[in-house]
Amino acid sequence: MMLKQAAAEVPGNLRSLIAADADELMRQLQAHQQRTFPPTARKGIRQFSSAEAADFIGIHQGYLRQIVAEGHGPEPLANGRRTYSVDDLEALRKLLDEGGKGPRKYIRHRRDGEKLQVISVMNFKGGSGKTTTAAHTAQYLALRGYRTLAIDLDPQASLSALFGHQPELDVGENETLYGAIRYDDARRDVTEIVRATYTPNLHIVPGNLELMEFEHETPKALMARTDANSMFFARIGECLADIESAYDVVVIDCPPQLGFLTLSALCAATAVLITVHPQMLDVMSMSQFLQMTGDLLQVVEDAGGAMNYDWMRYLVTRYEPNDGPQAQMAGFMRSIFGNRVLNNAMLKSTAISDAGLTKQTLYEVDRSQFTRGTYDRALESLTAVNTEIEDLVRQTWGRK
Numbered sequence: 022m023m024l025k026q027a028a029a030e031v032p033g034n035l036r037s038l039i040a041a042d043a044d045e046l047m048r049q050l051q052a053h054q055q056r057t058f059p060p061t062a063r064k065g066i067r068q069f070s071s072a073e074a075a076d077f078i079g080i081h082q083g084y085l086r087q088i089v090a091e092g093h094g095p096e097p098l099a100n101g102r103r104t105y106s107v108d109d110l111e112a113l114r115k116l117l118d119e120g121g122k123g124p125r126k127y128i129r130h131r132r133d134g135e136k137l138q139v140i141s142v143m144n145f146k147g148g149s150g151k152t153t154t155a156a157h158t159a160q161y162l163a164l165r166g167y168r169t170l171a172i173d174l175d176p177q178a179s180l181s182a183l184f185g186h187q188p189e190l191d192v193g194e195n196e197t198l199y200g201a202i203r204y205d206d207a208r209r210d211v212t213e214i215v216r217a218t219y220t221p222n223l224h225i226v227p228g229n230l231e232l233m234e235f236e237h238e239t240p241k242a243l244m245a246r247t248d249a250n251s252m253f254f255a256r257i258g259e260c261l262a263d264i265e266s267a268y269d270v271v272v273i274d275c276p277p278q279l280g281f282l283t284l285s286a287l288c289a290a291t292a293v294l295i296t297v298h299p300q301m302l303d304v305m306s307m308s309q310f311l312q313m314t315g316d317l318l319q320v321v322e323d324a325g326g327a328m329n330y331d332w333m334r335y336l337v338t339r340y341e342p343n344d345g346p347q348a349q350m351a352g353f354m355r356s357i358f359g360n361r362v363l364n365n366a367m368l369k370s371t372a373i374s375d376a377g378l379t380k381q382t383l384y385e386v387d388r389s390q391f392t393r394g395t396y397d398r399a400l401e402s403l404t405a406v407n408t409e410i411e412d413l414v415r416q417t418w419g420r421k
Contacts, residue, residue: 145310150338173228
């Protein structure tokens, strides 16, 4: 009876139903965006405690107190405590390097001979924490003092929304990376597309559904290829070459499918981070994904694509250590891939998911909004993962 009633309520034209639902969902999402971030509001990043500030700068908390006691840093609050803005972190880095000997230690920009690091974050299956990983990694590296560029290659554009650029409202035609890699005369210089964010040291190339045009246009370009157009797999790398001197690290959030955008991102990358949820179905899906990726990359390599990487790692995401099957699956992956699985896993946490409801990262949301233990465990997990990634970048540069 209930089945018959439900069936009777479904309109006969599926296209009309989907179009109507899409319009209504868009309207409600825009209304939610206006309530959460009205036109007069600007996204910002919170103040950091002394412990957090010391960690981001890379010094002991006692040393930070000593520097502040000498008259540097922010003034204390009414309760006597100090909090630090991202601008305070930058000013203290400059102060420390100006007073030090030898090469810069706290301003972590690339030095002569150190190549741009391009990290492509990818997975074939949605829900693996890919965008969450890309967002927190990019922001962490920026807070640590690296000049970081985040590129949103996912047409769903969740990364853009997290960093304050709503794809439906703020990103217009030809304002995604597609504008810089397209094949026709409307192609733009990538410098016209890069945007600043509210986090110093962090810029973004936003995304939206326009990115799908690259998937549609590339087959046509391959059929009518001329010497004027480079191959699809070289185009992102060519864009990055134009702005290489401005950045230390690029983090690319790839689409959750193996298309021309993902292959181009892989060819531009110097490192690959594959996120995986430690469940049997997800690992089985990843097995198929890796097989297809290997086959397609062989074709790209035969056509002249660059396939040399400094490192590739698997990151276990949304991990629940007290879940027996998940622990077994994580151990299974480590037994196969060894040290190519990051030592630290990204824990599943309500703090991360709740922060996402207001389009914030865990580095932005105020700790007081959560149970202290929940927030601290989530932040500790994220920081451990991102520290490992930072160490891989530094090892590639030959730094200790």
